[in-house]
Amino acid sequence: MRAAVWYGRKNTKVVDVPDAPDPGPGEVKIKVAWTGICGTDLHEYWAGPIWMPLEPHPLTGKAAPLIQGHEFAGLIEEVGPGVVGFKPGDRVTADSETHCGKCWACQRHEYSLCEICAYLGLGRDGVFAPYVTIPADSVFHVPANISLQQASFSEPTAVAVHVLQRGRLAAGDSVLILGAGNQGLLQYQLIRHSSASQVFMVEFEGKRAEVARSLGAEVLDPSKVDVVDYVKKQTDGRGVDLTLDDAGNSETLTMALQATRIQGRVVEVGIFEKPATFNINDLVLKERELIGILNTGCMIPTALKLMAAGRVDPTPLISNRIDLEDVVEKGFEECIIHKDKNVKVIVNSNRDLWDA
Structure with missing residues (x-):
C-alpha cells in the first residue's frame, strides 16, 4: 500500500x-x-x-x-x-x-x-x-x-474539550484565544456555547481570521491592535480570566501572561519548536497560573457527543x-x-x- x-x-x-x-x-x-x-x-x-x-x-x-x-x-x-x-x-x-x-x-x-x-x-x-x-x-x-x-x-475536538477542562472555564469568564487555527476555532465553538461573558481571538488577517469572524468571533489583528491594552480596556483594566495560547512561541506566551488578570489562568496548547524565553515575573508577581495540555485527556466520546449535538461543526x-x-x-x-x-x-x- x-x-x-x-x-x-x-x-x-x-x-x-x-x-x-x-x-x-x-x-x-x-x-x-x-x-x-x-x-x-x-x-x-x-x-x-x-x-x-x-x-x-x-x-x-x-x-x-x-x-x-x-x-x-x-x-x-x-x-x-x-x-x-x-x-x-x-x-x-x-x-x-x-x-x-x-x-x-x-x-x-x-x-x-x-x-x-x-x-x-x-x-x-x-x-x-x-x-x-x-x-x-x-x-x-x-x-x-x-x-x-x-x-x-474528533481527536482535535477532544483536545479542545480537555483544554477547557484544564483551564477550568467558569460561568462569566472572559477568554482570550491566541491563534485562529484549527484548535483555536474548535475551542471558540465550544466557548460560544458556554456561559463565558467575553471571547476575543487574536489572528493576523487572512483565511483564518475570515473563518473566525464567520463563526461570530471578535478578531484582533496583532499587527494593528495592541492586544494586551485592548483586552484590558474591555475588562475594566483587569485582563481576561483565561487565555488559551494555541500559537506556541515566546511572543504569544508573553502576550498571554500580560493579558491575563491577577490569579488568572493561561493554558499553553501550542507545541514549541525551540525553548521559550519569557519574563518569569509576569507569572510570579501576579500569581498567574501557567497550565500545560497534552492530547485528548480521553475526551473523544465527549467530543463525538458535542459534534452530534451540533455544538461543534x-x-x-x-x-x-x-x-x-x-x-x-x-x-x-x-x-x-x-x-x-x-x-x-x-x-x-x-x-x-x-x-x-
Whole structure:
C-alpha cells in the first residue's frame, strides 16, 4: 500500500510500504477515509524530530521511518479474535495514544500522560495510509449524523474539550484565544456555547481570521491592535480570566501572561519548536497560573457527543480536501508556506470513501 512516511526533517515521502497487518487479539483493522493534517504533523515535518523516535520506542519498539498521521475516521475492515462491539463496515474514529497501563499516570486513568505513551504517527505507524491496525479499546463508533470527514476532527475536538477542562472555564469568564487555527476555532465553538461573558481571538488577517469572524468571533489583528491594552480596556483594566495560547512561541506566551488578570489562568496548547524565553515575573508577581495540555485527556466520546449535538461543526474549518499522494506538496508544504490561506487540510486515503 502507499503511505506518507517520515524519514527526517523536511523528508516525508509517499512510498510503497507493506500492507497493514491482519488484526491480532484485541485489535481491529480500519479502512481509512479521512485524516486531518495536524500542527504536530507539520512540526515534525518542518522541525522534527520532536516526538518522532529515532531509537526503538520503549512501548512499541518502533522507530523512524514511520507513517505519519493520527487524526482520522474510517470503516472497520476486519476484527481480531476477542473483539466485541465492532463489525466490518462500522464507521469509527480512534484515540491516537497507546498506553502501558502500568505507570503512575495509567493507574490514575490519565492514559494520555502515560510515561511511555506511543501515538499514531509518533511511536507507531500512523494513518496517512489506506489501512491501519490498532487496539480496539482505542476505537469509537461515529454517530450516524456525523460524516467521516467531520469525524476526522474528533481527536482535535477532544483536545479542545480537555483544554477547557484544564483551564477550568467558569460561568462569566472572559477568554482570550491566541491563534485562529484549527484548535483555536474548535475551542471558540465550544466557548460560544458556554456561559463565558467575553471571547476575543487574536489572528493576523487572512483565511483564518475570515473563518473566525464567520463563526461570530471578535478578531484582533496583532499587527494593528495592541492586544494586551485592548483586552484590558474591555475588562475594566483587569485582563481576561483565561487565555488559551494555541500559537506556541515566546511572543504569544508573553502576550498571554500580560493579558491575563491577577490569579488568572493561561493554558499553553501550542507545541514549541525551540525553548521559550519569557519574563518569569509576569507569572510570579501576579500569581498567574501557567497550565500545560497534552492530547485528548480521553475526551473523544465527549467530543463525538458535542459534534452530534451540533455544538461543534468542523466543516467551516476545512480549507481543502486532497488525495494521499499529494499530502506533502498540497498538504504539509501548503499549510506551512501559505499558513494565512489555510485552516485545516484533510487527506483522503481511499477514493471510494471521498463522500463518506
